[in-house]
Amino acid sequence: MASLLQDRLTTDQDLLLMQEGMPMRKVRSKSWKKLRYFRLQNDGMTVWHARQARGSAKPSFSISDVETIRNGHDSELLRSLTEELPLEQGFTVVFHGRRSNLDLVANSVEEAQIWMRGLHLLVDLVTSMDHQERLDQWLSDWFQRGDKNQDGKMSFQEVQRLLHLMNVEMDQEYAFSLFQAADTSQSGTLEGEEFVEFYKALTKRAEVQELFESFSADGQKLTLLEFLDFLREEQKERDCTSELALELIDRYEPSDSGKLRHVLSMDGFLSYLCSKDGDIFNPACLPIYQDMTQPLNHYFICSSHNTYLVGDQLCGQSSVEGYIRALKRGCRCVEVDVWDGPSGEPVVYHGHTLTSRILFKDVVATVAQYAFQTSDYPVILSLETHCSWEQQQTMARHLTEILGEQLLSTTLDGVLPTQLPSPEELRRKILVKGKKLTLEEDLEDEEEEVEPGLEGEHESELALESQFETESEPEPQEQNLQIKDKKKKSKTILCPALSSLVIYLKSVSFRSFTHSKKHYHFYEISSFSETKAKRLIKEAGNEFVQHNTWQLSRVYPSGLRTDSSNYNPQELWNAGCQMVAMNMQTAGLEMDICDGHFRQNGGCGYVLKPDFLRDNQSSFHPERPISPFKAQTLLIQVISGQQLPKLKTKEGSIVDPLVKVQIFGVRLDTARQETNYVENNGFNPYWGQTLCFRVLVPELAMLRFVVMDYDWKSRNDFIGQYTLPWSCMQQGYRHIHLLSKDGISLCPASIFVYICIREGLEGDES
Structure with a gap:
């Protein structure tokens, strides 16, 4: 594929023009618009920019970081500047993770089209590369960086500089011997293929060679039967057949003669180990593999809090981009806080704060466009309505007109249901969650429970919090928030047009589990602040589990998290809470757990809960788990690391990596252990250490592997x-391909481990 890329770079007209460079306006805001000169580098993998046509350039972005390209009409920022900038000349580069979009305006429609077509082509080429092709491209990129005078050759001095950049500290004599061995032309420099050979010598994997030779009779190849033995004995591929082993040889053996002879060379063996089949994540768990025909309340649902925010909760920016990002990453429940806006148009923002505002109709249009791009399963709009009767009518009109057939506005088949429908039955449907008018006596009863009027769940939670405190009073600042919120209650009446759009997800206030069982129905949903939910788990964990077998629960972060930080969702999943809402704009451990959990089942945003969280007679208590749950012992041998990235904050130094393994599950299972650090080697560190974990409830356990740079002076730095x-983990010799803080691939960075799971609890064998 790298050669296909090189071929396109010399033949495709758009790419040729992009390599010459073009002036474009870079737009950051209504007031920040600067002319810059953008040029695609000759490697086809990076775009650089400069202030003047021939000024000093610096990297702008890498093609591998680009998710997609949008035209100007789909840019929220460019649309706001239509009076001064022509939309058809604009386009947006959208990046993976949380990096801000790059909005550009070309000098003509033709030039904008050249860049859009060219970038689309490059993104397609890069995304379809396999591991080896990515490695080749990565090598080509390093060669470009190391070749300081850009003459296509590398002197030993340039190689030394490159080794330092690549996180390698090596004896100079040894490095020079490798350099001389690779310099077959004896020119004193390394060119193309010679550099590849130098890199291969540099990255020789002794631990993999040893493993290969332990199964190979002649040390040169693995026969079909030898490879089959390896797959069954070490990789624990119990049902592995000769046909599957043949298929893997055909897929990963680079030589045609090897394929014909049905043997695997060392290169083919390494290629298999680095592939998806050799990955720690079981490929069988990547597509949708779970039963999707059970009621909604039987699933964990990927949920977002304050979805409109791309910053903090006090003065951050509100943007439809928040909805696009959440929906594209498989989120199935998004939150919309709606308030009265000017000219009769409702607006979305975080009430009583300085966050910016966006039109409700723009949010609905965005949801309509992006709801089902990643997953066909239902999207839930969690409405927090603070609007007047008139603007509620406008909301109902926008929902009905913009969403059209996507909006679920009646029960399925018009039949009175006895349980919530399944994700399968609700494919490509958008459901509204919110307050709903009931019979007059029910309304009167509800008004006794909470302050009169239509409040948001966050406000009602704060106001009600004190009623449910049993052990301690709220913090003084929480009390102040409660008092303020009580004062801000409005006596808004719910508009029937909006009420009628709430079908299966009627918001009701929680009083107690006994009250819910007695008064509420399966189509009613209660929301809990994180503090209340955690307290209920401690005080009545089993009741909470049983409650969540028949009714949906939504948990949201504390109002005191003004920096949009997150809680650990695992604690809430342990009790069967389905919609554990996260501030998806905030990276960190908590979002890693959420992303990891929803990586399975096709990334569709729905994960079936374990059977003991779906049984309404369940005896499970998340704080005190007892048998018959199947306890297991996990042994992890952390063997080696490969091409760990250099930390930008420590430009001059080489990393001292260590590996930390964390288990998240029920409280008794939550644990962490780490290896020793390896000094001055981020390129091919070797640990060879075994860690042992005992887990009582593996069905709920999550594993997190973290590579850190040891620092004796301060906290270790994240790499x-x-x-x-746990349920998606493969045993045997596996590579773990590392992700950045934002969840973006750090290819080719990985760690190599050996995983062994045994039934029951065993002693420490480390």
Whole structure:
């Protein structure tokens, strides 16, 4: 594929023009618009920019970081500047993770089209590369960086500089011997293929060679039967057949003669180990593999809090981009806080704060466009309505007109249901969650429970919090918030047009589990602040589990998290809470756990709960788990690391990596252990250490592998991580391909481990 890329770079007209460079306006805001000169580098992998046509350039972005390209009409920022900038000349570069979009305006429609077509082509080429092709491209990129005078050759001095950049500290004599061995032309420099050979010598994996030779009779190849033995004995592929082993040889053996002879060379063996089949994440768990025909309340649902925010909760920016990002990453429940806006148009923002405002109709249009791009399963609009009767009518009109057939506005088949429908039955449907008018006596009863009027769940939670405190009073600042919110209650009446759009997800206030069982129905949903939910788990964990077998629960972060930080969702999933809402704009451990959990089942945003969280007679208590749950012992041998990235904050130094393994599950299972650090080697560190964990409830456990740079003076620095559910973990010799803080691939950075799971609890064998 790298060669296909090189071929396109020399033949495709758009790419040729992009390599010459073009002036474009870079737009950051209504007031910040600057002319810059953008040029695609000759490697086809990076775009650089400069202030003047021939000024000093610096990297702008890498093609591998680009998710997609949008035209100007789909840019929220460019649309706000239509009077001064022509939309058809604009386009947006959208990046993976949380990096801000790049809005550009070309000098003509033709030039904008050249860049859009060219970038689309490059993104397609990069995303379809396999591991080896990515590695080749990564090498090509390093060669470009190391070749300081850009003459296509590398002197030993340039190689030394490059080794330092690549996180390698090596004896100079040894490095020079490798350099001389690779310099077959004896020119004193390394060119193309010679550099590749130098890199291969540099990255020789002794631990993999040893493993290969332990199964190979002649040390040169693995026969079909030898490879089959390896797959069954070490990789624990119990049902592995000769046909599957043949298929893997055909897929990963680079030589045609090897394929014909049905043997695997050392290169083919390494290629298999680095592939998806050799990954720690079981490929069988990547597509939708779970039963999707059970009622909604039987699933964990990927949920977002304050979805409109891309910053903090006090003065951050509100943007439809928040909805696009959440929906594209598989989120199935988004939150919309709606308030009265000017000219009769409702607006969305975080009430009583300085956050910016966006039109409700723009949010609905965005949801309509992006709801089902990643997953076909239902999207829930969690409405927090603070609007007047008139603007509620406008809301109902926008929902009905913009969403059209996507909006679920009646029960399925018009039949009175006895349980919530399944994700399968609700495919490509958008459901409204919110307050709903009931019979007059029910309304009167509800008004006794809470302050009169239509309040948001956050406000009602704060106002009601004191009624449910049993052990301690709220913090003084929480009390102040409660008092303020009580004062701000309005006596708004719910508009029937909006009420009628709430079908299966009627918001009701929680009083107690006994009250819910006696008064509420399966189609009613209660929301809990994180503090209340955690307290209920401690005080009545089993009741909470049983409650969540028949009714949906939504948990949201504390109002005191003004920096949009997150809680650990695992604690709430342990009790069967389905919609554990996260501030998705905030990276960190908590979002790693959430992303890892929903990586399974096709990334569709729905994960089936374990059977003991779906049984309404369940005896499970998340704080005191007892048998018959199947306890297991996990042994992890952390063997080695490969091409760990250099920390930008420590430009001059080489990392001292260590690996930390964390288990998140029920409280008794939550644990962490780490290896020793390896000094001055981020390139091919070797640990060879075994860690042992005992887990009581593996069905709820998550594993997080974190690579850190040891620092004796301060906290260790984060290098990369990978998080996955216990149930999706493969045994045997596996590579863990690391992700950045934002969840973006750090290819080719990985760690190599050996995983062994045994039934029951065993002693420490480390």
